[in-house]
Amino acid sequence: GFKCGIVGLPNVGKSTLFNALTATAAAEAANFPFCTIEPNVGRVGVPDPRLDMIAKIGGSAKIVPTQLEFVDIAGLVRGASKGEGLGNQFLANIRETDAIIKVVRCFIDENVTHVEGDVDPIRDAETIETELMLADMESLERRVTSLGKKAKGGDKDSKMQLDLVERALKVLEQGKPARTMEVSEDEAKSFQMLQLLTAKPILFVCNVEEEAAAEGNALSAKVAEMATAQGARSVVISAKIEEEVSQLDSEEEKQEFLETLGLEETGLARVIREGYALLGLITFFTVGPKEARAWTVHKGAKAPQAAGAIHSDFERGFIKAETIAYTDFVELGGEQACKEAGKMRQEGRDYLVHDGDLMLFRFNV
Numbered sequence: 001g002f003k004c005g006i007v008g009l010p011n012v013g014k015s016t017l018f019n020a021l022t023a024t025a026a027a028e029a030a031n032f033p034f035c036t037i038e039p040n041v042g043r044v045g046v047p048d049p050r051l052d053m054i055a056k057i058g059g060s061a062k063i064v065p066t067q068l069e070f071v072d073i074a075g076l077v078r079g080a081s082k083g084e085g086l087g088n089q090f091l092a093n094i095r096e097t098d099a100i101i102k103v104v105r106c107f108i109d110e111n112v113t114h115v116e117g118d119v120d121p122i123r124d125a126e127t128i129e130t131e132l133m134l135a136d137m138e139s140l141e142r143r144v145t146s147l148g149k150k151a152k153g154g155d156k157d158s159k160m161q162l163d164l165v166e167r168a169l170k171v172l173e174q175g176k177p178a179r180t181m182e183v184s185e186d187e188a189k190s191f192q193m194l195q196l197l198t199a200k201p202i203l204f205v206c207n208v209e210e211e212a213a214a215e216g217n218a219l220s221a222k223v224a225e226m227a228t229a230q231g232a233r234s235v236v237i238s239a240k241i242e243e244e245v246s247q248l249d250s251e252e253e254k255q256e257f258l259e260t261l262g263l264e265e266t267g268l269a270r271v272i273r274e275g276y277a278l279l280g281l282i283t284f285f286t287v288g289p290k291e292a293r294a295w296t297v298h299k300g301a302k303a304p305q306a307a308g309a310i311h312s313d314f315e316r317g318f319i320k321a322e323t324i325a326y327t328d329f330v331e332l333g334g335e336q337a338c339k340e341a342g343k344m345r346q347e348g349r350d351y352l353v354h355d356g357d358l359m360l361f362r363f364n365v
């Protein structure tokens with residue numbers, strides 16, 4: 001699965017947000033045959049109105065959204081990389097994620113202490129980034145030693161890697177995250193294998209007071225500005241509201257509650273969608289009388305890989321894909337009409353999957 005790690009300083013609302021996510025996941029669990037929820041891992045359905053539309057047109061009995069995993073990564077504090085808590089477990093957890101969600105506190109509440117004394121999300125974001133950069137430097141320095149030996153022994157691959165590692169170190173020493181460094185196509189794979197924390201894409205989540213949930217506040221506006229300058233994105237949520245919504249039983253109650261607050265959807269829905277985009281993922285659909293289902297692949301995936309997302313046998317025995325664009329399916333009103341209008345395409349191994357494609361795979365067993 002695709003994973004987003006949630007990090008932030010203590011007392012910013014991470015657990016509140018994470019609990020709301022997992023409560024939502026638990027409520028949805030009935031829809032997911034293989035949904036397991038570990039204490040710090042929540043798997044949630046990605047909200048997608050297109051899927052509901054497809055199910056309606058296709059007369060599907062069941063709707064199965066695609067999923068995204070969120071991992072609650074506790075333990076980040078100032079000085080963490082100098083041994084004040086950024087333990088091995090923390091590092092192992094965060095290295096394994098595909099993207100990082102940084103929760104920053106933008107709500108003022110005298111009853112909730114801030115570890116740094118006052119509320120300042122920009123400083124907090126910098127503290128987090130610094131700790132992650134220091135952790136990256138440490139792991140790179142360890143590699144320099146071992147790679148240096150192999151490179152001296154004449155190993156070509158080690159030489160290339162050593163050069164990459166040394167360049168990454170230089171970038172970090174200048175106070176810049178690893179994601180800003182230039183990496184050639186040949187190096188891309190090695191770079192990825194370094195699993196640098198500051199190379200991962202980031203999303204800022206601004207936790208604001210309930211009253212500011214719709215528009216954000218002055219602090220979240222500053223974070224948004226900073227995010228834009230870094231080529232990142234930010235989302236405003238109120239963890240408190242998310243917690244309350246997640247405890248309501250029915251969809252109707254949730255909608256009603258959101259409406260009274262002037263909100264169109266939950267902040268979680270936005271976080272999930274942004275997380276999805278952050279990971280560079282796209283969705284394709286399968287539809288039939290039994291179920292309409294959404295599936296996830298990386299942008300750039302070809303038809304056989306999409307088949308493999310459903311079952312490895314589909315990829316191995318791939319013959320062709322019958323494909324309908326989402327807009328054709330909706331405009332013409334279903335598969336049969338698309339067939340008749342010549343809008344159902346036969347595609348081969350090289351077909352680049354588009355976001356929103358409806359796909360049916362033909363394969364040998």
Ligand code: GDP
Pocket residue numbers: 008009010011012013014015016017107108109112207208209210238239240241
């Ligand atoms: P974590 O340490 O980052 O996981 O933070 P928690 O989720 O445990 O929250 C720390 C405290 O802040 C708890 O007492 C929460 O109830 C409170 N809190 C979290 N979000 C909000 C919020 O949006 N508004 C207010 N007033 N308090 C919040």
